[in-house]
Structures are given as structure tokens and as C-alpha cells.
Amino acid sequence: MATEITAPPYRVIPIIPAIKPGAMEGLKPFVANDKIQEALGFPGGLVEDWKDRAIAKMGDLLKKYRSLKVYLDACVHCGACSDKCHYFIGTQDPKNMPVARQDLMRSVYRRYFTLPGKLFPKLVGARELTKEVLDEWYSYYHQCSECRRCSVFCPYGIDTAEITMAAREILDSVGYGQKYSNEIIGKVNTIGNNLGLPGPALEDTLAGLEEDVKEDTGIDVRFPLDVKGAEVLLITPSADFFAEPHIDSLIGYAKVFHAAGISWTLSSMSSEAGNFGLFIGNYEQMRKIALRIRQAALELGVKRIVVGECGHAWRVAYSFWNTLTGIGDGAEDRFALQLQKQLDQRYRQPAHICELTWDLIEKQAITLDPEANDNLIVTFHDSCNVARGSRMGEMAGGQFEIPRSIIRAAANHFVDMSDATTREKTFCCGGGGGLLTDDLMDLRVKGALPRMEALKEVADRDGVNFMATICAICKTQFSKVLPYYGFNMRMVGGVHQLVSNAIRLGDKE
Amino acid sequence: MLFAALFYVAGITLAGGLVYRISDYLRTPAPLKIPTTPAPTTSGGVVLRMTREVLLFESLFKGSLWTWAFAVLFHGGLALVLMRHLRYFTQPVWSWVDLAQPFGIYAGFVMAIGLVGLWGRRFLVDRIRYISTPSDHLMLALLLMIALSGLSMKFLDHTDIIGVKAFFLGLEHFDPQPLPASPLLYLHLSLVATLMIIFPFSKLLHAPGVFFSPSRNQPDNPREHRHLSSWAAKLESES
Ligand code: HEM
Ligand code: SF4
Ligand code: SF4
Numbered sequence: 167m168a169t170e171i172t173a174p175p176y177r178v179i180p181i182i183p184a185i186k187p188g189a190m191e192g193l194k195p196f197v198a199n200d201k202i203q204e205a206l207g208f209p210g211g212l213v214e215d216w217k218d219r220a221i222a223k224m225g226d227l228l229k230k231y232r233s234l235k236v237y238l239d240a241c242v243h244c245g246a247c248s249d250k251c252h253y254f255i256g257t258q259d260p261k262n263m264p265v266a267r268q269d270l271m272r273s274v275y276r277r278y279f280t281l282p283g284k285l286f287p288k289l290v291g292a293r294e295l296t297k298e299v300l301d302e303w304y305s306y307y308h309q310c311s312e313c314r315r316c317s318v319f320c321p322y323g324i325d326t327a328e329i330t331m332a333a334r335e336i337l338d339s340v341g342y343g344q345k346y347s348n349e350i351i352g353k354v355n356t357i358g359n360n361l362g363l364p365g366p367a368l369e370d371t372l373a374g375l376e377e378d379v380k381e382d383t384g385i386d387v388r389f390p391l392d393v394k395g396a397e398v399l400l401i402t403p404s405a406d407f408f409a410e411p412h413i414d415s416l417i418g419y420a421k422v423f424h425a426a427g428i429s430w431t432l433s434s435m436s437s438e439a440g441n442f443g444l445f446i447g448n449y450e451q452m453r454k455i456a457l458r459i460r461q462a463a464l465e466l467g468v469k470r471i472v473v474g475e476c477g478h479a480w481r482v483a484y485s486f487w488n489t490l491t492g493i494g495d496g497a498e499d500r501f502a503l504q505l506q507k508q509l510d511q512r513y514r515q516p517a518h519i520c521e522l523t524w525d526l527i528e529k530q531a532i533t534l535d536p537e538a539n540d541n542l543i544v545t546f547h548d549s550c551n552v553a554r555g556s557r558m559g560e561m562a563g564g565q566f567e568i569p570r571s572i573i574r575a576a577a578n579h580f581v582d583m584s585d586a587t588t589r590e591k592t593f594c595c596g597g598g599g600g601l602l603t604d605d606l607m608d609l610r611v612k613g614a615l616p617r618m619e620a621l622k623e624v625a626d627r628d629g630v631n632f633m634a635t636i637c638a639i640c641k642t643q644f645s646k647v648l649p650y651y652g653f654n655m656r657m658v659g660g661v662h663q664l665v666s667n668a669i670r671l672g673d674k675e
Numbered sequence: 676m677l678f679a680a681l682f683y684v685a686g687i688t689l690a691g692g693l694v695y696r697i698s699d700y701l702r703t704p705a706p707l708k709i710p711t712t713p714a715p716t717t718s719g720g721v722v723l724r725m726t727r728e729v730l731l732f733e734s735l736f737k738g739s740l741w742t743w744a745f746a747v748l749f750h751g752g753l754a755l756v757l758m759r760h761l762r763y764f765t766q767p768v769w770s771w772v773d774l775a776q777p778f779g780i781y782a783g784f785v786m787a788i789g790l791v792g793l794w795g796r797r798f799l800v801d802r803i804r805y806i807s808t809p810s811d812h813l814m815l816a817l818l819l820m821i822a823l824s825g826l827s828m829k830f831l832d833h834t835d836i837i838g839v840k841a842f843f844l845g846l847e848h849f850d851p852q853p854l855p856a857s858p859l860l861y862l863h864l865s866l867v868a869t870l871m872i873i874f875p876f877s878k879l880l881h882a883p884g885v886f887f888s889p890s891r892n893q894p895d896n897p898r899e900h901r902h903l904s905s906w907a908a909k910l911e912s913e914s
Contacts, residue, residue, distance in 0.1 A: 185801050230906055232703040233889045239696075240884030243811050244746070245796070245803040246738030260805045269806065282810075282876050290877075291808035314890075317711045319738030321728065321746075322881055323890035325709065449706065453910065485708045485897045489907070496901030499911055514898060554711055557895055562713035562720075590713060591737075 182249040189259035194301075195308050195605045198343040205352040206451060209341030216340040217295055221278050223339045224332075228279065233328040238275045240322045241268060247316040247324070252593045253309050256612030261306050264316035264326040270306055271329055274299065300342065307333040308344055309609055311599035312445065313550035318590050330599070331447025338446060346603035347442045354455050359404035359438035368434055371407050379417060385671045387417075387424045389432070392466065396431035398423065399463050400519070401439045401483070402474025403638035411659040412641055415475050418662025421669045422523050425532045430472075436462035439479035440638065444486075445600035456482065456490040460505060463493075469510040472517050475660050477549035477637030478598065483516045484556040520636060521558050523665060524568045527575050534668040539577035542632040544664065545624050546570055546582065547617065547644075548592035549637035563589075569636055569661050576664040581628045587620040595635075597643030610643060611650050618651040625653070634661045678842070678864060679851040685871040692875025697883055704904035705889040714895035721894050728891060745792035749818075752786025755779045756825075763840045764847065780829065787822040790815055814877065817870060824863040834860050 200210030213219060228235050247264040249255070254262040261267060269291065276283030276292035283292035293299065312327035337343060353362040363371075372389035379387045390396065406416040423430045436458040443452030463471055471493065473483045487493040492502025493515055509515050526532045546569060558564040566589045574580050587593050596613030624630040635641060635658060644658035715721050727733040732750075735743045759779025762768045794815045797807045828834045838855035845852030854860070873879070886892065893902075903911075 182802070185805055187805075229703060230706065230904075232700060232705040232887060233709060235703050236700060236884045236887045236889075240878070240881040240888070242878045242881050243803075243806050243808070244735070244739075244742055245800065245806060246735050246742055248802040248806065250738070260802065263802060263806065265806050280876065282873075288809070289813070290810045314711060317890050319734055321732055321735040321738070322885045323711055323728075323734065323888045325711065325890045328709070449907065450910070488897050488901045489707060489903055492901065497903075516898075555709070557712055557714075557716075562716055562895060565712065590711075 183255060183258045185260040185263075186258040187260055190253075190257045190262065190305075190309060190609065191259070192305060193309065193606070193609060194305050195601070195603060196345040197304075198345040198348040202345060202348045202352055203338075203341060203343050205355070206338070206343075206348055206448075208338045208343055208348070212341045216300070216342070219340050220295060220300070220336050221274075223336045224275065225279070227332050227335065228275075231328070231332065233325065234332050237268070237322075237324045237328060238272050241265060241272065241324055242321075244321065246319050246321065247326070250316050250319050251310075251326075252313075252315070252596060252616045253311070253609065253613045256596070256615040257309075257609070259309075261302075262309055264320075264324075267306055267310055267326055268324070268329045270299070270303055271333055300337075300340075303333050304337055304342060304344075307337070308601065308606070311550070311594045311596070311601055311613070313594035313598055314554040315550065315591070315594065318554065327599070331445075333447075334445070334600075335447040338448065343446070344600065346605075347445050347600035350440075351442050351446070351451055351455070354438050354440075354442070354458070358433075358435050358458065360440050360442070361404045361408075363404055363407060363437070365434035368407060368432075368437060372432070375413070375417065375420075379420070383671055385424070387420050387671070389416075389420055390430060391432050392434050393429070393431035394465075395467050396429045397468065398428055398430035398470045398472050398522075399459075399466055399468040400430055400432055400472050400474060401436065401459055401462075401479070401516075402432070402519075403439045403476035403479060404437055405638040405642060406474055407437075409638075409642060411645070411656065411663060412475075412638055414663035414666055415660030416662075418660065418664075418666030418669070419474060419519055421666055421671060422519075422526065422532060422662070425669055425671055426526050431466060431468070433462035433466060435465070439473055439476045439483070441479060441482040442600060444478055444482055452482065452486065453490045456487055459487075460491040460493060460501060464501060464505055464508070467508060469508070470513050470517065471509070471515060472519055472522055474519050475636040475638065475662060477551035477639060478555075479638075480518055480636075481551035481555035484518070487516060518558050518568075520568050520572055520661065523662070524559075524572055527572065533670040534576050534665065535670060536574075536576055536578045536668055538668040539664055540579070542577055542664070543579040543581060543628060543630045544573055544577045544632045544634055545580070545621070545630045546573060546588075546661075547595070547633050547635040547640060547658075548588055549635055549640050550592060550594045550598060552636060553590055553592045569634075572661055573634055573664060576661075576668040581624050581630055583620040583624050587616060593617045593620070595637070595640040595643040596647065598637075598639050602639050602643060607646075611647050614643070614647045614651070618647070618653075621653070622651070631657060632664075633658050634664060635659075636661050676851060676853075678854050678861075679846060681865070681868045682846055685868040689871040689874050693883060696875055696880060697887075700883070700887040704906065705893070706904040706907050708893055708895075708897040708902050709889050710893040710895050711890040712895055714893070716895050718894050721892055725886065725892060728885060742793070742796065745789045745796070747789070748785050749789025749793060752782040752784075752789055755782035756786060756822075763836075763843050766840075766844055783822055783826045783829070787819060787826070790819045790822065794819070810877065814879075817866060821863065821866045821870065824859055824866065828857075828859050828863065832857070832859055 317325035593616040758775040835855040
């Protein structure tokens with residue numbers, strides 16, 4: 167039970183836990199109902215011929231994704247990845263070892279798609295796709311946050327996230343989808359954001375924020391919505407509009423735009439950076455969600471597209487938008503060409519809000535007073551999708567340096583957590599990849615263990631009392647799980663929350 | 676004569692199987708940019724990254740030092756042994772093969788030590804015991820038996836190497852020659868032929884596979900260059 171979980175002992179030498187078979191067996195997030203499923207074009211419930219359809223879908227994906235095919239073939243069972251997953255470390259369930267998670271699908275692949283698996287299933291660990299196996303897929307492919315940590319250590323770069331996505335795609339195609347992710351995708355498609363916050367409510371919220379900031383600082387910082395001809399379209403996770411501590415970062419972005427004198431706008435039609443199409447591994451849904459953003463950019467006539475603090479959103483924006491919608495260079499359809507003409511090519515398109523802020527700091531177009539954060543000793547949690555699925559700036563690894571540079575400019579006290587848990591080796595917060603739902607709370611608390619241990623170390627040694635991050639999921643997840651480990655839930659916040667505290671607003675002529 | 680036929684079959688299976696697999700990998704598109712970042716931003720950088728993976732097992736080094744050490748012993752030993760074996764297939768023997776000769780002799784032991792280490796992990800480490808299938812054990816057993824039968828021919832019961840070479844040169848010229856009679860040699864060669872035959876159907880596909888892994892072979896430049904697969908381009912024209 168989640169409520170019985172307490173802070174685990176602080177391990178001086180991190181010992182790899184012994185396996186506890188079956189520890190998380192049968193864990194099952196809520197299954198999507200027919201309404202949710204059908205809205206995305208998936209069957210409403212488990213179809214009768216699910217087995218044939220699942221195998222056919224798998225064959226289809228094997229033709230479409232080289233990653234899936236090579237990864238299923240190439241694994242040598244060396245075990246280098248076996249102790250790298252936060253869900254394995256936290257639950258000790260051997261099926262949460264990345265290689266074992268892959269094997270849940272690999273065993274079926276071998277049985278139906280390879281010669282040895284057809285001839286000698288026992289020998290090569292091949293098995294039939296039975297209902298038990300399908301249920302096991304549903305369970306364990308929803309105990310993976312698609313964080314890619316395993317792929318860092320695998321000699322062939324095998325990325326379990328790719329297998330998890332394929333599995334979820336197969337499950338959706340036979341009518342066995344996950345409620346949380348699929349419901350959210352439905353909301354983006356109909357309302358424009360993950361929270362289902364309609365335009366008028368958004369307008370109210372933003373007006374309220376303007377008042378709050380005025381009260382706080384005495385300055386008219388604007389939160390514009392649907393302003394045609396603005397320079398920047400800001401695409402940010404919808405949690406930024408109302409959740410704590412997310413909202414403080416939104417205030418930070420607004421102050422940066424204000425101080426630098428850049429006109430900007432949000433869009434009510436496309437008020438979501440998050441793209442859960444990634445989580446369910448569905449190219450069409452991912453593309454559909456991304457196309458809303460292109461449409462908003464075209465309608466509003468903006469010159470730049472900037473993405474707020476959201477990990478997987480930045481992966482999709484940075485790595486996939488150009489492919490999906492032609493936002494960068496090279497696309498040839500009418501809308502993409504129009505967009506390329508419209509966007510100011512002197513800037514990176516799309517840009518991360520941290521890239522924008524850091525450029526302004528370097529050019530001294532904005533000024534920060536780090537003393538404003540002197541009550542904080544800050545550390546930085548690298549979010550997995552930013553760290554291992556994207557980049558910022560010109561150099562490989564800019565995604566690590568730029569946020570840290572901003573923090574150093576905004577605060578005087580900064581300490582990094584242990585090397586084994588930061589940068590490319592960072593641990594997932596435990597709530598990514600479509601698992602940020604209450605029905606998986608037990609898993610979420612356990613999966614946060616490695617990050618909490620690293621935080622404990624710097625909290626005890628250096629007095630760290632603030633963990634900055636640039637991901638809406640990380641913020642929500644940590645707010646929820648920090649108390650289980652004896653920390654204050656307000657200890658987590660955005661990088662732009664620090665900027666918000668430190669930025670000088672008055673001195674712009 | 677039986678062995679001549681066996682080696683033709685094994686050779687064709689190995690070559691045909693690998694050509695089929697590789698062309699299959701080549702045909703299958705990678706629709707999205709998924710390099711594990713931080714990744715090189717240029718194709719030159721990708722070549723370097725891949726070279727480090729293949730020659731130094733860079734990622735494995737980060738992942739598990741023990742496994743890395745045994746893996747390097749085994750693969751390094753294997754590479755030298757294979758080089759040394761080229762002398763049985765070439766006439767005149769290439770000069771660099773002669774250079775590898777002195778190391779090649781001991782490489783067999785190195786390879787065997789690596790294999791024993793790798794195998795030991797499959798019994799001693801509970802996580803790896805859990806993921807091991809019978810075929811994982813058999814693969815190591817097969818390789819170890821190849822190494823040991825080879826070493827015994829070298830150090831225990833010398834085989835007529837001239838005869839072996841004549842046999843293989845004969846195969847190359849489609850003029851089969853008799854194989855010297857020696858039980859150890861028969862054992863060694865049947866095992867090698869078995870390995871060749873299962874290669875394209877097994878996890879040994881990691882050798883070609885590593886070069887096709889999108890998380891390792893893609894440059895990180897999605898903003899600068901549009902990456903579009905053929906099936907995704909079709910979606911584009913539909914909407
Ligand atoms: C491009 C060439 C190759 C590369 C980069 C490569 C790399 C690797 C790596 C990194 C491992 C994982 C570590 C380990 O368990 O040893 C491995 C395992 C293995 N390799 Fe290779 N390899 C190559 C070629 C070969 C060849 C030609 C063979 C055999 C004929 C081979 C046989 C094996 C076996 C049997 C294992 C599994 C060992 C175990 O069960 O623990 N490899 N390889
Ligand atoms: S992608 Fe992350 S969550 Fe999934 S198996 Fe790998 S390490 Fe675990
Ligand atoms: S590290 Fe890679 S090859 Fe080794 S067991 Fe894990 S997925 Fe397989």
C-alpha cells in the first residue's frame with residue numbers, strides 16, 4: 167500500500183537490490199472505456215479476435231519501425247541494463263528490469279516471427295500470446311515511464327521505451343487501452359489541452375494572474391491570449407495555468423518577455439505543449455496534436471515558437487515537430503512552406519524557453535539579482551526526456567548546461583546531485599510516460615526512490631532545500647511523492663520560478 | 676566429403692542469412708529521430724560514436740564494468756583468433772596475418788577466460804540468472820567448446836595443419852580435398868559449422884544489429900534537417 171511507504175534508508179554505497187519475483191504482479195492502471203477508446207479510433211473494448219489482430223499489428227509495426235525490429239533481434243541478455251531502471255530499483259520486481267520488460271514482447275516475437283522460436287520455443291524462451299501474456303503486457307508496459315535510461319547503458323542502445331510504445335500501440339489496437347493517457351488525448355483533440363480547460367476559463371485565469379503579479383510587484387506584466395501578430399507563440403503544458411508550483415514558472419516566462427520587451431501570446435485553440443501521443447506510441451495521434459500547434463502559429467502569424475517547461479513536450483517539439491509538421495527546415499507541403507516563410511529563421515525553431523532566457527541573459531537584455539534567492543540552496547533534476555531525447559543550444563549536452571547556467575545566474579547557491587543520477591544518467595521522477603495517475607500511486611512512490619536518495623544526500627550534506635526542474639510531470643510527481651520521503655512538497659519548482667524571483671522588471675526604459 | 680558439404684551449407688546459410696537480415700534492416704525505415712542524447716550533431720560524429728561502441732564497448736563500460744571486462748577479453752580474443760585463422764584460407768598468407776600470429780596463439784586462452792567469466796555471471800548474479808534462457812547457456816557452451824577443442828589441437832594433440840589448409844583452399848577453388856583424420860578436428864569443425872548456421876537466426880545478430888540501432892546511428896540534428904520516412908510522407912499527402 168502506498169500509504170505505508172516511508173523514506174528508505176540512505177545507502178552510502180548503492181547496493182543493487184536482490185530480485186523479488188512477482189512483487190508488482192497484477193498491478194493494472196484503469197482500462198479506458200469504450201467512449202474514450204472510440205474517440206481515438208480504437209476498438210471500444212477487447213475485441214474477440216484480439217490474438218490475430220495483435221500479431222498482425224506487431225508484424226505491421228516491425229515493418230514500420232527499424233528500432234523495434236533491431237532491438238528485438240539484437241539483445242544478447244548481457245544484463246548491463248538490468249539494474250538501471252528506477253522501477254526495478256524501487257520495486258525489485260525482476261520484470262521491471264529493462265531486459266525482462268523487453269522479453270515480455272521478445273518472447274512473443276520469437277514465437278511468431280523467427281524460425282528458432284517456431285521450431286524450438288522452449289530453447290529460446292519463446293511463448294504463445296495468451297490472455298495471461300496480454301494482461302502481463304498491460305501491467306508491465308504500464309510500469310515503464312519511457313525514460314530511456316536503460317538505452318544509455320546498453321551496448322546496442324536498445325531503448326526499452328520503443329518496445330513499451332509498440333506494446334501500448336498493440337494494446338490500443340485490440341481495444342485494451344489505458345484510461346489516463348487516452349482520455350487526455352481525447353481532451354486535447356476536442357478542447358485543446360490535457361486538462362480540458364476551455365478558452366474562457368483560461369482567459370479568466372490569465373487575468374487573475376495579471377492582478378496577482380501587479381499586487382506583488384506593482385508592475386503590469388501581461389499574460390496575452392490569442393493576440394494576432396505577436397512575436398512569440400508560447401506553447402506550454404496546461405498545468406502551468408493552474409497547478410502549483412507550475413504557475414510560478416509561467417509567471418517567470420511572462421516576466422522574462424516583459425523585461426526583454428518581447429511581445430508574446432498564448433493560444434486558446436492550442437494551449438498544450440504536452441503530447442501524450444508519444445506515450446502511447448501512436449504516430450498519427452502525435453502528429454494530430456502537433457498539427458494544432460502549427461495551425462495556431464499560422465493563424466496568429468507569430469515569428470517564433472517557444473516551448474515552456476515540459477520534458478516530453480520538448481522531446482516532441484525538438485526531435486519530432488519538424489518530422490511531424492515541418493516546423494523546422496525542409497518540408498514541402500503548403501502549410502509548412504507558409505510557416506517557414508512566416509517564422510523568423512534567425513532564431514531556433516522551435517526554441518526552448520530556457521534557450522530564450524539564457525540568450526537574453528548572455529546578451530544582458532535582462533538582469534537577474536541572484537540575492538533574491540539567497541534563502542534557497544538549489545539543486546537541479548534533469549528531466550529524462552530533455553536529457554536523453556533532446557538538446558538545447560548548439561552543443562551536444564546543451565540541455566544540461568543551459569538550465570544550470572540560468573540557475574547559477576538566478577541564485578547564488580547551487581549544488582549538483584551525485585553524478586550517477588544527473589545529466590544523461592538522470593533518474594526519472596517516477597511519474598513520466600503516462601503513469602502520472604492516482605491509480606498507479608504505489609508504483610510512482612517506489613519509482614521515485616533513486617532520485618529521493620540522491621536528493622537526501624545533498625539535503626543532508628549541503629542543506630539543499632530546493633530542487634529545480636523543467637518538466638510539468640516532474641513537478642506534479644515530486645509534489646506528490648516528496649512527503650512520502652519526509653521532504654516538504656514545496657521543495658520542487660521550476661527553473662523559471664527562480665528567474666521570476668530574481669528578475670529585475672523596473673529598469674526597462 | 677561430408678565436411679566439404681557441411682561447410683558449403685554453413686557458408687551459404689551464414690552469408691545468405693546475413694545478407695537477408697541486413698537488407699531487411701535497411702528496408703525498414705526509422706520514422707523518428709531517436710538518438711540517445713547527448714549525441715553527435717554530425718555524421719562524422721556518429722562514425723566516431725559507432726567506432727567507440729564497436730571497438731571499446733563504450734556504453735557497456737558505463738553499464739557494467741565486470742561484464743565489460745569479460746566482454747572485451749572474449750571479443751578481443753575472438754577477433755585475434757579469427758585473424759590468425761585467416762592463414763588457413765589464404766595463399767600466400769597476408770603479411771598482417773603473420774603479424775597477428777604470435778598474439779593469436781594466446782588469444783584462444785583469453786577468449787576462453789572471457790567466456791568463462793560471462794558464463795559465470797549467468798549463474799552467480801541473480802538478475803542475470805533470471806533473464807538467461809537455455810539458448811544463452813548453449814551459445815556460451817558452444818563457443819567455449821570451439822575454443823577448447825581448438826586449443827587442444829594446438830597444445831595437446833597436434834593436427835596436420837597443412838592438410839587442413841589444403842582442405843579449405845580446396846573448398847575455395849571448388850576442388851574439395853580430403854580432411855586429415857582427427858576426432859578433435861572433426862569436433863572443432865562441426866561446432867564451427869553449427870555456429871555459422873545459427874548465426875543469422877540468433878542473438879548473434881547483435882554484431883550487424885549494432886550498426887542499425889537508431890539510438891546510436893542517428894545524428895542529433897532534427898531542427899536543421901527534416902527526417903521523414905516513406906510511410907510517414909504518405910500521411911502527409913493524405914491530409
Ligand atoms: C561488430 C562486432 C561485435 C560487437 C560490437 C559485439 C559486441 C558485444 C557486446 C557489447 C556484448 C555484450 C557483452 C557480453 O555479454 O559479452 C556481446 C555479447 C556477445 N557476443 Fe558479441 N559482438 C560482436 C561480434 C560477435 C561475434 C562475431 C560473435 C560470435 C561468433 C559474438 C558473440 C557474442 C556472444 C555469444 C555474446 C553473449 C555473451 C553472453 O552470453 O554473456 N559477438 N557482444
Ligand atoms: S525506459 Fe526507463 S522506465 Fe522504461 S525500462 Fe527503461 S529505464 Fe525503466
Ligand atoms: S543491455 Fe542491451 S543487450 Fe544487454 S540485456 Fe540489456 S537490452 Fe539486452
